Every structure is written in structure tokens, then in C-alpha cells.
Amino acid sequence: MRNYLLVSTAMAAVFPGLAAAQDRPAPTATNATAPEEQANSSTGLQDIIVTAQRQREDAQRAAVAIDVLRGNALIAAGVTQVEGLSKLSPSLSISNSGTGPILFLRGVGNFTISPNSDPAIAFSYDGVYLGRPSSTSGLFYDLERVELLKGPQGTLYGRNATGGAINVIPAEPRIGELSGYASASYGNYNALTAEAAVNLPLDDRSALRISGNLVDRDGYLHDGTSDDRTKSVRVQLKVKLTPDLTVRLAGDYSHTGGRGTGASYLGNYVFNPVSHRYVFAATDMRADGVFSPDAQAYRTTVRAGTAGRRLDPLAPSPSADNSFYGVNAQIDYDTGAGVLTVVPAWREAELDLITGVASFPYHQREQDQQVSVEARFAGRQIGPIGYTIGAYYFDESIKQRTSLSLSSALSLLDQRFSTKSYAMFGRLTAHISDQLRLVGGARYTNDRKQVTGTTTSAALICTRIVAGIPSCPNAVLFPLVDSPSQLPFAFPTTPGVAPQIIAGVPSGAIIARSDRNDNSRLGNHRVTWRAALEFDVAPRSLFYTSFETGYRSGGFSPAVGFETYQPEYIDAYTVGLKNRFFDNRLQLNLEGFYWKYRDQQVNHVGIDLSGRTANFTQNIGNSRIKGFELDVQALITPTTLISTNLQYLHTRNKSFLYQQAVGTPGTPPPLTSCAVRLSATNSALYDVDCAGLPSFNSPRWTLNLAGQQTIPLNGYNLTVGVNSQFKSSRYNGFFYLPEQRVGPTWQTNAELSFGPTDSHWSIAAYVRNIENQRIAAGSVIHPTANFLVANLSAPRTYGVRGSFRF
Numbered sequence: 114m115r116n117y118l119l120v121s122t123a124m125a126a127v128f129p130g131l132a133a134a135q136d137r138p139a140p141t142a143t144n145a146t147a148p149e150e151q152a153n154s155s156t157g158l159q160d161i162i163v164t165a166q167r168q169r170e171d172a173q174r175a176a177v178a179i180d181v182l183r184g185n186a187l188i189a190a191g192v193t194q195v196e197g198l199s200k201l202s203p204s205l206s207i208s209n210s211g212t213g214p215i216l217f218l219r220g221v222g223n224f225t226i227s228p229n230s231d232p233a234i235a236f237s238y239d240g241v242y243l244g245r246p247s248s249t250s251g252l253f254y255d256l257e258r259v260e261l262l263k264g265p266q267g268t269l270y271g272r273n274a275t276g277g278a279i280n281v282i283p284a285e286p287r288i289g290e291l292s293g294y295a296s297a298s299y300g301n302y303n304a305l306t307a308e309a310a311v312n313l314p315l316d317d318r319s320a321l322r323i324s325g326n327l328v329d330r331d332g333y334l335h336d337g338t339s340d341d342r343t344k345s346v347r348v349q350l351k352v353k354l355t356p357d358l359t360v361r362l363a364g365d366y367s368h369t370g371g372r373g374t375g376a377s378y379l380g381n382y383v384f385n386p387v388s389h390r391y392v393f394a395a396t397d398m399r400a401d402g403v404f405s406p407d408a409q410a411y412r413t414t415v416r417a418g419t420a421g422r423r424l425d426p427l428a429p430s431p432s433a434d435n436s437f438y439g440v441n442a443q444i445d446y447d448t449g450a451g452v453l454t455v456v457p458a459w460r461e462a463e464l465d466l467i468t469g470v471a472s473f474p475y476h477q478r479e480q481d482q483q484v485s486v487e488a489r490f491a492g493r494q495i496g497p498i499g500y501t502i503g504a505y506y507f508d509e510s511i512k513q514r515t516s517l518s519l520s521s522a523l524s525l526l527d528q529r530f531s532t533k534s535y536a537m538f539g540r541l542t543a544h545i546s547d548q549l550r551l552v553g554g555a556r557y558t559n560d561r562k563q564v565t566g567t568t569t570s571a572a573l574i575c576t577r578i579v580a581g582i583p584s585c586p587n588a589v590l591f592p593l594v595d596s597p598s599q600l601p602f603a604f605p606t607t608p609g610v611a612p613q614i615i616a617g618v619p620s621g622a623i624i625a626r627s628d629r630n631d632n633s634r635l636g637n638h639r640v641t642w643r644a645a646l647e648f649d650v651a652p653r654s655l656f657y658t659s660f661e662t663g664y665r666s667g668g669f670s671p672a673v674g675f676e677t678y679q680p681e682y683i684d685a686y687t688v689g690l691k692n693r694f695f696d697n698r699l700q701l702n703l704e705g706f707y708w709k710y711r712d713q714q715v716n717h718v719g720i721d722l723s724g725r726t727a728n729f730t731q732n733i734g735n736s737r738i739k740g741f742e743l744d745v746q747a748l749i750t751p752t753t754l755i756s757t758n759l760q761y762l763h764t765r766n767k768s769f770l771y772q773q774a775v776g777t778p779g780t781p782p783p784l785t786s787c788a789v790r791l792s793a794t795n796s797a798l799y800d801v802d803c804a805g806l807p808s809f810n811s812p813r814w815t816l817n818l819a820g821q822q823t824i825p826l827n828g829y830n831l832t833v834g835v836n837s838q839f840k841s842s843r844y845n846g847f848f849y850l851p852e853q854r855v856g857p858t859w860q861t862n863a864e865l866s867f868g869p870t871d872s873h874w875s876i877a878a879y880v881r882n883i884e885n886q887r888i889a890a891g892s893v894i895h896p897t898a899n900f901l902v903a904n905l906s907a908p909r910t911y912g913v914r915g916s917f918r919f
Contacts, residue, residue, distance in 0.1 A: 163181055164282070176552070176645060176647040181259070182258060182261070191910075193254075193328045194214070196214055207890070209890070210225070211376070213249070217810035219811065224893075225730070228481075235273060239441055254325070255283055259282070269556075272507060272536070293919055294310055297914065320350075322348070336375060344368055346367075348363070349362065358447075359444075359446075376403055382899040384899075399905070417897070419522075421577065424590070428592070435462070436462070442456070443455075456485075471893050473517060474518050481509070485506060485508070489502065498543055499542040508532070513528050514526065520898070525570075538554065548648055549646075559636070562669070564632075567631070571624050572624070573622055604624065629673065637679075665682075679712060685707070689702070703742070704741060706741070713769075721773070736764060739762075741761050744756075760815040761814060766805060769787075775799060788801070821834040825870070839859050840855075846891065860883075860884060861882070861884060878914075882909045890903070
């Protein structure tokens with residue numbers, strides 16, 4: 114490892130902006146984002162203006178833990194979806210569930226994006242909070258920057274920001290300017306990526322900006338899955354109606370198609386009733402994908418749960434047909450006493466996808482619609498006091514029809530979810546002196562949720578026992594259907610009665626049907642707050658310390674005995690120091706943090722009290738999260754930039770106890786490495802105790818090394834770069850199995866670019882993931898067949914990119 118670090122540092126080259134903290138210059142990259150957002154110094158590192166605290170300020174003067182990723186850096190890194198951000202920030206771990214991204218920040222997150230759960234990381238696009246993680250698709254083009262706030266956001270942000278916030282900020286129209294840019298790349302896997310924007314001045318008070326994006330790439334797995342077929346367009350109109358009133362209107366559309374995210378079999382767990390233990394048998398099909406011929410043949414060697422026979426090949430083939438729409442506005446009015454900002458928004462998503470990413474077929478048809486309004490007033494400073502006050506309203510409705518087949522079980526869900534959230538917030542800053550400021554803020558949030566709908570479930574049970582083992586080789590397994598009428602056999606007309614023998618199929622198997630009706634309401638409310646101290650140690654040195662609380666509302670689970678769960682909370686202590694030295698050529702930022710995470714919401718699959726396999730969320734436990742992050746950037750010469758970002762993260766479950774039902778006689782105990790015992794208070798439940806283990810997706814060490822060397826060539830620049838990220842071992846799945854522990858990993862990228870010094874055009878060649886490591890970003894267990902499947906990071910990719918601007 115030591116030699117690797119020395120080599121990576123010595124090469125001193127990286128894609129522009131590819132290190133974790135991105136507030137630094139990109140000498141040769143085409144910067145198509147708004148230059149007015151960057152306060153350039155004549156020498157040294159650039160400053161970047163951010164709005165993370167609802168005010169314009171230099172990122173180095175913002176007394177919060179923040180990473181800033183510029184738009185040109187995202188282009189250079191090939192980031193086209195939210196999952197790519199984890200390559201740039203050591204705090205993030207992001208995988209794809211097949212229906213959307215799973216986000217963790219320093220061990221805070223959840224393994225689900227289902228409508229009965231809210232994300233722990235608040236994701237905002239153009240100032241608008243997005244309730245569904247699946248709606249983050251198709252937004253990463255023509256961006257000003259991405260701001261990543263680490264830790265709970267209990268005052269200025271809602272909703273549910275226990276872990277942090279991701280703010281995606283598009284480039285705005287620029288009044289009085291005719292400009293534009295285009296960038297396109299082509300690489301292996303037939304990967305075509307293109308984005309472009311044009312800024313049109315309509316008159317001296319208004320401008321129109323039109324931008325678009327296209328991603329068309331073959332799958333990274335042998336079965337053709339993990340492809341990307343995305344196209345997007347965005348239109349913005351900005352009008353300065355009066356010297357004090359500015360209105361910006363925006364609309365966007367995105368469509369995602371293709372086969373969607375894929376996964377591969379890593380192996381299968383078989384329960385040994387004699388030793389009362391699970392035995393794991395690994396496969397060698399890591400990059401095949403579950404729909405490849407070899408994977409399908411392997412699948413038919415595994416028993417289908419309670420059906421008493423082996424599985425059929427996985428069907429139908431995966432597909433995606435997802436559309437996303439949005440309209441929003443920003444109205445800024447300078448009243449003289451302060452600036453009033455109003456952000457109304459409407460967004461809708463229409464999803465129709467079939468996926469096998471969890472090794473069972475799943476069909477999701479969903480319509481999401483949200484309406485939100487935020488109004489805030491940033492008052493002029495009154496004496497030593499500055500203030501911001503505001504209010505927020507969020508109304509979300511979700512219609513979802515899902516079908517899933519576990520071969521020996523079938524579930525059909527038709528559900529409606531609604532959420533109404535209200536919030537009021539305020540923040541005061543007391544300027545005690547020119548150097549010292551005290552900050553206090555609070556937010557009151559009131560959430561009201563409702564779920565209605567039906568769930569139809571059935572289990573296929575083999576009653577024929579041969580040599581002590583259920584044996585029904587002629588049983589017909591449940592295919593993936595959207596209605597019981599589509600099944601190849603008669604379905605019980607009444608739930609809850611004696612199991613029905615399958616007529617016409619002499620197999621010895623029976624069907625047991627159970628239905629569930631939901632009509633529930635839930636209300637949560639909470640006051641969260643922040644107190645902070647800021648002190649200017651020197652003109653370019655800022656010390657800050659803060660305490661902030663966070664809250665994520667409770668919700669519903671479609672599981673008998675586990676119908677609701679309560680809010681989770683987090684308390685965060687932070688101390689930080691931001692510095693620039695040597696005429697702005699050296700940046701050294703240090704952050705220390707200590708988080709108390711309690712009543713933690715965790716989603717998992719298990720058996721509920723009706724004996725069904727269900728997906729439910731529980732308040733599982735409390736954990737402690739602590740560590741530090743060090744960011745160093747050095748402009749050694751005007752053409753030589755190196756940077757290092759190091760995060761140390763220590764997490765520990767102080768308590769981590771969840772329950773699931775014992776099930777019918779002969780049902781194996783829960784598959785986990787945690788301690789399992791019968792509940793002392795209810796013999797129908799198992800207690801599973803994972804206390805003492807680290808949090809999920811929380812490597813102890815994460816290191817990003819980056820640098821770039823620019824070589825002037827008579828009016829042109831040749832830039833060479835390399836970047837590398839190291840992560841120590843971590844658990845990427847809920848059950849804490851040894852096979853879900855990912856060992857230490859390295860991933861390295863390199864780029865060579867050439868263009869004129871005025872950056873009007875450039876050409877580049879790149880290679881990413883030089884080691885060709887296929888890292889398991891996330892893993893899940895098949896609920897009945899006990900497959901272990903994982904979705905993998907991208908393989909080695911390479912290609913060329915060209916860009917120009919005017």
C-alpha cells in the first residue's frame with residue numbers, strides 16, 4: 114500500500130475536480146457552468162460561492178461540513194447518475210437497488226427506497242426536495258455544482274435529513290450573454306455520453322437557457338443488464354421584471370429505458386438441520402448477471418423454498434420505461450429590508466419496470482406526484498443580528514402496483530401513499546465582533562402520512578415427504594403475474610381458509626392464500642435545532658463548532674405485527690478548521706465529528722406474524738459514529754495541483770435488536786451472523802442481536818488521492834492526470850454475513866487532455882477503474898432460496914471525449 118500511495122502522489126495528476134472536496138481550479142477543463150459563481154483570485158486556488166446555508170458565501174467561509182463538486186468535474190468523472198458521486202466524496206456510499214439508488218453517508222442510510230420509507234439523505238434539485246430517490250435519474254447535466262452537506266440538517270433543510278443533504282444545482286440563464294457548450298464522449302461498451310447547453314439573451318432583462326443530455330451504453334454484465342439509456346432536456350427562463358424582482362421558471366423531462374440495473378449470483382446458503390447452521394457455496398459467476406445462460410442453469414439446481422422442487426429459470430427479462438417531469442420557479446424580491454425568496458414546484462414520475470436485481474422477478478408500476486412551496490426571508494442585518502425565517506409545505510401522493518414472485522410465494526400489492534409535511538424555520542446570527550459569530554436556528558416539522566390498499570399473498574407448500582424431505586417435482590411454481598387470473602392454475606377465491614389443492618396438477622402441493630387490507634394514518638412532529646460558534650482566526654482561517662439535531666419521520670410496513678415504525682433521531686457534534694496559506698496556494702481543512710444515532714430505522718426482509726415473507730422497517734437500535742476528515746489541496750506551481758482527502762470513520766452499534774416471526778414448524782431460523790434467540794416475551798418471535806458490529810457501508814478509512822499536471826505548449830495545454838480512491842473493509846448488506854463484508858479496495862482513473870489555453874475546445878482520452886475491480890456495492894439475500902446476489906461497480910472503461918464552448 115505504501116508504494117501505491119507514493120506512486121499515486123508522484124504522478125500528481127487527476128481529472129479536474131475529481132478529488133473529494135472539489136473547490137479548486139480545473140486548468141484545462143471546459144467550465145460550462147456559470148463563472149460568476151466562482152470568485153477567482155489572481156493566483157492560487159479558486160474560491161467557490163455556495164448557497165448551502167441559504168445565502169451566497171465562499172465555501173471556505175461556510176462554517177459547515179461541505180463538499181462542492183463542480184459541473185465540469187462531474188463531466189470529467191463521467192458522472193451521469195447519482196451513484197457516481199460516491200467516487201468523488203469519501204463520505205458517500207451509493208448502490209442501485211434496481212428501482213433506485215440506496216444512499217448512505219457515514220453509516221447513516223437505509224436499504225430501501227419503497228414508498229413506505231423516506232430517505233435519510235435529503236436530495237434537492239434546483240432548490241426542490243425530491244421525496245423519491247428514484248426521481249434523481251437524469252438530472253446530472255449542465256450543472257453549476259453539487260453541494261454535499263454532511264450530518265443532520267435540522268434547521269434550513271427538510272424533510273428527514275438525518276444523514277445529510279445533496280443539493281444538485283443546475284446552471285442558470287445568464288442575462289445579456291450568448292454562450293453555450295457541448296461535450297461528448299465515446300468508449301467501450303458502446304458508451305455514448307453527450308450534453309450541451311445554449312444560453313440565449315432575449316433582451317437586456319431576460320435570458321433563455323436550453324440544455325440536454327443523452328446517455329446510451331451497453332450493459333456491464335454479461336446478460337446485458339446494468340446498461341444506461343437516459344435522455345433528458347431542461348428549459349429555463351430568467352426575467353428581471355424590475356431592479357428588485359427576478360423570476361426564473363424551469364421545466365425538465367427525463368426518460369430512462371434499457372434493461373436496468375443488474376446483479377450477479379455470489380453463491381447460495383443451505384441450512385443444515387443437523388448442525389443447525391447455514392453453509393455457503395460460492396459461485397464463479399461474479400460478472401455474469403442473473404439472466405445469463407450459466408446463471409439460469411445454476412438457478413435450476415437450487416430448491417424453491419417450501420415448494421419441494423427446484424427453481425425454474427428467472428423470467429421475464431428485465432426492462433425499464435420510466436419518465437420524470439418537473440416544473441419549478443424561483444422568485445426573488447428585494448424588499449429593502451431583506452430578500453424574499455419563494456420556490457414553488459410540481460414534480461411527477463411514472464415508473465414501469467421489471468427487474469431481477471434481487472434474484473427474483475419484480476414488476477413495479479408507480480406514479481409519484483409531489484407539490485411543494487418554500488418561502489424564506491433573508492433579512493438585512495439589524496445591528497449585530499442577521500436572520501433568516503421561512504416556511505415549507507410538501508404534499509406527496511404515490512400510487513403503486515407491484516408484483517413479485519419468490520417462486521414458492523407470490524405477492525401482489527395495490528397501494529396508495531400520501532404525505533403532507535409542514536415546517537417553519539428560523540436562524541439568527543449574532544456578530545459579537547468582527548471575528549466572532551454565534552449562530553442559532555430551529556425548525557418545527559409536522560408530518561402526516563396515510564396508506565390505503567390491499568396485498569394479496571400466497572405460498573406454495575409441498576405436502577409430500579420423501580426420506581424426510583418435501584418432494585413435489587411436478588409442482589408448478591408461481592410465475593410473475595399482475596393478477597391471480599393470469600396464473601396457470603386456479604387460485605383460492607377466499608383467503609384465510611384451509612389451503613387449496615392445485616386442481617389438475619397431481620403434485621402434492623397446496624396453495625395457502627392470505628390477504629391484507631391497509632387503511633392507516635400516522636402523525637409525527639419534531640423540533641430540531643442547531644447552535645454554532647464561528648471564529649475568524651485569520652483572514653483566510655475559519656474555526657467553527659456546532660451541535661445539530663436531525664429527525665426522520667416514521668411510517669408504515671406491509672407486515673403483520675410490524676405495521677408501523679417510529680421516527681429516528683440523530684445528534685451531531687462538529688468541530689472544524691478551514692485554512693488557506695501561502696498566498697492562497699495551500700488549502701488545509703479539518704473536520705471532527707461525533708454523532709449519536711438513535712431509534713435507527715432499518716429495512717429488511719423477514720417473516721411476519723402471519724407467516725408471510727414480508728419487507729418491513731423497524732426501529733432497530735442506537736449507534737455511535739465518530740471520526741475526522743482531512744482535506745489538503747496544494748497548488749505547488751501554477752500548473753501543478755495535488756490533493757488528498759482522508760476520512761477516518763469509527764462506527765459501532767451500541768444496540769441493534771430486531772425481531773421476526775418464527776414461522777411454521779420446520780422453518781429455518783433467520784440467516785444472519787448476528788446472535789439469534791427466541792424472544793423472552795413472545796415465543797412466536799426471534800430476537801436478532803447485532804450489537805457491537807459497525808454500521809453499514811462505513812469503511813474505517815477512505816482515502817482519495819488526486820492531482821494534475823498542466824504542460825504549456827505554445828498557446829496550448831497538455832494535461833495529464835490520475836486519481837485513486839482507497840476504502841478499507843465494510844459491510845454492504847443487512848445480515849452481516851462474512852460474504853457481505855467487502856475487503857479493502859482501490860480504484861484508479863487517469864486522463865490525458867489537450868486544448869488551447871483559452872479553453873474554447875479540448876480533446877481527452879480517459880481510462881477509469883484501471884485495476885478492473887468489480888466491487889460489490891450492495892448485496893441482498895433471496896428470501897426463500899437464500900441466494901446471495903450483489904450489484905457490482907463498473908468494470909474498466911476507457912474512451913475519448915471532446916468539448917467546445919462559445
